Amino acid sequence: MKSKTGYLNPEVLARLSRLDLKARLVVEGFLTGLHHSPYKGFSQEFTDYRPYMPGDELKRIDWKVYGRRDRFYIREYQEETNLRAYILLDKSGSMGYGKNITKLEYAKFLSACLAYLLYKQRDGVGIITFDTKIHDFVPASAKKMNFTRILQAIDGTSPGNETSLARVLFELGQNIKRRALVIIISDLLDKPDMVLKSLKSFRARKHEIIVFQILDPQEFTFPFSETALFQDMETDENLVVEPGAIRESYRNKFKEFLHAYNNGMLESRIDYALINTTEAYDHALFSYLQKRSKLL
């Protein structure tokens, strides 16, 4: 079993650190637009003064008070989180598909990155894993313990049954009372109209939604050549397929499927990113963040 921190690719995290996420969140309003008062929600807030004690950092001395009182006082800040974010990680059977890395593995890394990102900015972050129903539910919190639990939840996720995104979103609608940022990481291999309908209703509750659709490149291109027995990873159904004969038809159908999501998301003003598993995680995050920043 991989270390729970194994999902946090150091290289990725290093690059994310350089972005100075917190600053971005504040300055550029990344994500802050998603909650009620972006500026109040800055990471630290003054609570009290206390006398300087040896060992305190000099930079924390309030020099204005020293000017008035000629004594050293340290300003006490209380950490504050305004953003509640929920990562919805699809662990359905289809997510277990992937050539070099499965979609679920990718999604798990991505979830960890995002969770870490949000944790770093002291936002409350929770995670929900699901297939046809909700499996793990870690409520949103900025505490380190909570982050640990999130990582444990991510780590313990393995491919499950069929997907029922629409149903899960409905259930979540019941559970998430407060306005929140909902990050859906899924391959969305479900009926687009049903999924979009659920997303719209979710959106109607003022939740902000970001959708990462994770797909394997083989799902786009269908590169198989010899006749094979294709097995549905969700239903275990078998089908003998001659790839050469149906490739074009498959591709067209798949394009239509993606097109349906793309259009539906645009219509509902839902942030939607199509990511394939060959893309580096950071690249996926960066591309999203850049896109997000352009939108804001």
Added chain:
Amino acid sequence: MRFLNPYYLFGLMLIAVPIIIHLYFRKKLKKIPFSSLVFLKSAEASRLRWLRLREILILFARCLFVASLFLALARPQYQGRLVTGNKLASVYLIIDNSFSMGYGRNFEIALEQAERIIDTYSPKSMFYVIPMCGQKGFKPFWCNKHSATKNLKELKLSNSTGELKDLYDKFIQEKTDLPKELVYIGDGQTINFRGIEKLTDFYWLRIPLGSNVTIEYVLLKNPFSAPEQNTEMIANVKNYSNHSYQGKVQISAGHYFNQQECDIPPGQDYQLSFSLPIAIQKGVVQIENDSLPIDNQYYFSKSILTRMRVLIAGNDKYIRLGLSPSKTVKSQFEIENAATLKSIDLRPFEVIILNGIDEITEFEYLKLTNFLAQPRNGLIIFLTPKIGRQLRNLIADCCDIMDWINIDGYLNIKSYDMDFQPFEIFKDNPGLKTIKFFKFSHLNPRGKVLAKLDNGMPLIINHKNIMVIATEINENNTDIMYNPNFLPLLHSLIYGLTNRNIDNEFKIGQKILRTGLIKGPDGEILSEGIFLRPGFHTSDGETLGVNIDPIESNSTTITPEMAKNLGIRTITIESLSGPADLTTFFLILTLCAFVCEILFLLL
């Protein structure tokens, strides 16, 4: 179904191989887990059904390939259901080898089917292979399957007509340990079943009889008139088939040739008339386009009559009128009359007729004995009610007469002996039997009775060249003279008596007695005087026309109802067996299966 190489049938177990391979590869088929089949299904929808079907078809083609290959190697021989199916029995196997079986391959087919029938019986069964028509040198005997098959190979078409009755009677009398069965393989001509009323354990493998048109006979139109320049002849052609015959009938005799188109309805006769120059006495009448070629030619040979010198001793009034009825037509007979034979030189005469003479002297007896020593001379005696000892002695070989012969009213002729060749011209002539004669009694025939009266008494008795007629033609018995049939009867008797045959024609199988050699069409010598094949034969400088018995051309066969009434169980060739060897069929099937498999794989 039987197999010549049954061990190859074990190869059928190899059918399991393609099935196992199919299932193995189906399992072995690379299994690719895929996220969702939704798009594949929608893309495959149209082809999916075909792919599944193709998979099954390929498997079927492979199994068929293996199965048909090994079935072909096993050399299957299809054999239909037999009536007798592997039964243990004593089997009388009668093969119809009459000439009518010469249609196409009928006889060969009959032998082939006989072999099949033998093969279907139990190996312990016994067989008695017997040709329906006698075959010289072939002696039937009870034997096993192997010998029976061997016996079949010795059978040949026979020149004689056979009847089943005699064979069936013999079959009934056979005492065997095993149950008896009689299988008759033949065309079932009605004539073969003559005299049979009921049959049991009788199976008939029907060999379809072809249609036939035959020349029944060739006759002189007026055999008893001396022709001046041409001889008028009639050829009678009969259509025995079920459909009209349209073709040509032709006659060729020397330089003479005549041809006629004819359209003969089914079952009808056609008469071809032609007029031959008097010098031509033999020729061939021929039918074109007929299914049984062996009887398509009729070889005729006629004796054109020359004038005969006839002496009538006694009452000549009425007999002279009978032999020379017309003053305008020249008679064939040169007739002289004498009261007694005493002062007459008999040597110039060929026929002497005694009418109303009741006794002869010893000298006359010797003269007549010398006269009769010549085989081509003849003596006809019309009996008086009372005859003397010398005359009685003269005719002793012919008949024995009591002292008194009573006259007791008129009687009709009841029957003729048709073996007496001159009587053939009276065939189917009922009018002749209405001739009335006086009834005689106390006449015991010793010679051959040629005609009988309707009370059973003999009327005409013949021995060598003496003929005795048990009546007298005189003023009290003139009725016969006014019967139009008496004249030909008298002519016939005279010609028959003197061995002057009008028709020198014989049938195959007929035996004739000649002192000289008889030579066949190719100059071969008939050692036993039995005609074996059609064509012109020669004997003592005479030409003899030999033909097939027209009865063999009669394609009338017994109907299913008749067969049922007789108790015959009919078998047909179709019910007996199908195609003999199915090897080719299975080889083709193997090839087809292979081609189909390739096609399915390419599709």
